Amino acid sequence: xxxxxxxxxxxxxxxxxxxxxxxxxxxxxxxxxxxxxxxxxxxxxxxxxxxxxxxxxxxxxxxxxxxxxxxxxxxxxxxxxxxxxxxxxxxxxxxxxxxxxxxxxxxxxxxxxxxxxxxxxxxxxxxxxxxxxxxxxxxxxxxxxxxxxxxxxxxxxxxxxxxxxxxxxxxxxxxxxxxxxxxxxxxxxxxxxxxxxxxxxxxxxxxxxxxxxxxxxxxxxxxxxxxxxxxxxxxxxxxxxxxxxxxxxxxxxxxxxxxxxxxxxxxxxxxxxxxx
Amino acid sequence: xxxxxxxxxxxxxxxxxxxxxxxxxxxxxxxxxxxxxxxxxxxxxxxxxxxxxxxxxxxxxxxxxxxxxxxxxxxxxxxxxxxxxxxxxxxxxxxxxxxxxxxxxxxxxxxxxxxxxxxxxxxxxxxxxxxxxxxxxxxxxxxxxxxxxxxxxxxxxxxxxxxxxxxxxxxxxxxxxxxxxxxxxxxxxxxxxxxxxxxxxxxxxxxxxxxxxxxxxxxxxxxxxxxxxxxxxxxxxxxxxxxxxxxxxx
Numbered sequence: 001x002x003x004x005x006x007x008x009x010x011x012x013x014x015x016x017x018x019x020x021x022x023x024x025x026x027x028x029x030x031x032x033x034x035x036x037x038x039x040x041x042x043x044x045x046x047x048x049x050x051x052x053x054x055x056x057x058x059x060x061x062x063x064x065x066x067x068x069x070x071x072x073x074x075x076x077x078x079x080x081x082x083x084x085x086x087x088x089x090x091x092x093x094x095x096x097x098x099x100x101x102x103x104x105x106x107x108x109x110x111x112x113x114x115x116x117x118x119x120x121x122x123x124x125x126x127x128x129x130x131x132x133x134x135x136x137x138x139x140x141x142x143x144x145x146x147x148x149x150x151x152x153x154x155x156x157x158x159x160x161x162x163x164x165x166x167x168x169x170x171x172x173x174x175x176x177x178x179x180x181x182x183x184x185x186x187x188x189x190x191x192x193x194x195x196x197x198x199x200x201x202x203x204x205x206x207x208x209x210x211x212x213x214x215x216x217x218x219x220x221x222x223x224x225x226x227x228x229x230x231x232x233x234x235x236x237x238x239x240x241x242x243x244x245x246x247x248x249x250x251x252x253x254x255x256x257x258x259x260x261x262x263x264x265x266x267x268x269x270x271x272x273x274x275x276x
Numbered sequence: 277x278x279x280x281x282x283x284x285x286x287x288x289x290x291x292x293x294x295x296x297x298x299x300x301x302x303x304x305x306x307x308x309x310x311x312x313x314x315x316x317x318x319x320x321x322x323x324x325x326x327x328x329x330x331x332x333x334x335x336x337x338x339x340x341x342x343x344x345x346x347x348x349x350x351x352x353x354x355x356x357x358x359x360x361x362x363x364x365x366x367x368x369x370x371x372x373x374x375x376x377x378x379x380x381x382x383x384x385x386x387x388x389x390x391x392x393x394x395x396x397x398x399x400x401x402x403x404x405x406x407x408x409x410x411x412x413x414x415x416x417x418x419x420x421x422x423x424x425x426x427x428x429x430x431x432x433x434x435x436x437x438x439x440x441x442x443x444x445x446x447x448x449x450x451x452x453x454x455x456x457x458x459x460x461x462x463x464x465x466x467x468x469x470x471x472x473x474x475x476x477x478x479x480x481x482x483x484x485x486x487x488x489x490x491x492x493x494x495x496x497x498x499x500x501x502x503x504x505x506x507x508x509x510x511x512x513x514x515x516x517x518x519x520x521x522x523x524x525x526x
Binding site: 092160162163165166167168169170171172173176180181185 | 326328331333356357358359360361363364366368370372373382383385386387432435436439
């Protein structure tokens, strides 16, 4: 066969692969939006759940979702970024750092239900938090840590060594090089990791059923139980309560994730123009 | 007046003996050049003067380096204060990805100066000293990376002047610049030596001959010869120096 012909086959095959992937994605999104959006209204977004989800709105689940996402980021981001800074800036490459890195990689591959079980045994029962936003957020945070650590680490490593040397050369300390130049420069990469893990938190179900519980009420404190949108969707779809309400919830969930992603990327671009 | 003196200075990278018994006196308000082929230890020596070698894994420094008569390698010495006094310009211009202004006042800000007015005064002084003020005063908020290589290198020098450095260590500051830019930087260095002590490492023998007052020739970690530039280039004492200057090796 002549190379030109092979080339043609290759480009057709690659193009098809791309189209299939893209169309599956678009199909899923459009199907859910098509099924779900008609039922989404101001009332749907702002009223409490009625009849176990058969009617009423999804207001409590929206609040629970934001509560969980926000709290888990607040816990995981400082810990994860701190660990990444420690691994890259404050230690030299040795067995310990390799072990830490290996364990974070393993942690990233563990199914979320295992995290759920851990959260249930440790946070819910042993620490006595009960089914609560707090226990759920802590569990989500442990799930998010590996992603945040590894992406932050990559981003920090990508900052040229020269920038650190200049800071030292001007009489700056290690901490100043980290806060003044390394973290600002690595920020877009770090943010990407946080967005990715936030997506995971918002769409998580298995781990949350065990830890945050499935209360139908709007959580009032970190110790109240609450079901997130994803958990609500899972429950009412699985128990055949109302497929229509389930699709409505899913549509809101998809729109929420899109809003989070788009606004973070906008923020990132605005920021990168300053630090380009 | 001697600004920096070294006595029996030895540097090891793990088992590699990178600098062997260097004894040297660097005069204040003069340009001192280090020449020699790659890997001869001249950059290592430069990095001894602001203890940048401390950052390298497995590097060990023995012997004595004195700045204004004070040992800079005592136990628990103030590394940060030393590095403010002894600044370094690198081979490749490396401004931060920030605005020209923010680059210029990076040092003072790190050291806690917050007042905008003060910072503006500092940046004007520093940029004027490197002859950039007239060119750039209307676009201080532009990204520094938009500047030409020569302007970037000047900015990097200004960044040091802004923290009141007294000694400027330069590690082949012109090696990534074209000849015209090189000439301009050289003119700047000659102008700056009135107020600063400059130590420059260079691959370029003509550069050393053109701008320096004293020159040291290095070979395989040893300082073979050190003297006034005129003497060293016209009548070198050592055969190896002469061979190098005539281009027989290196």
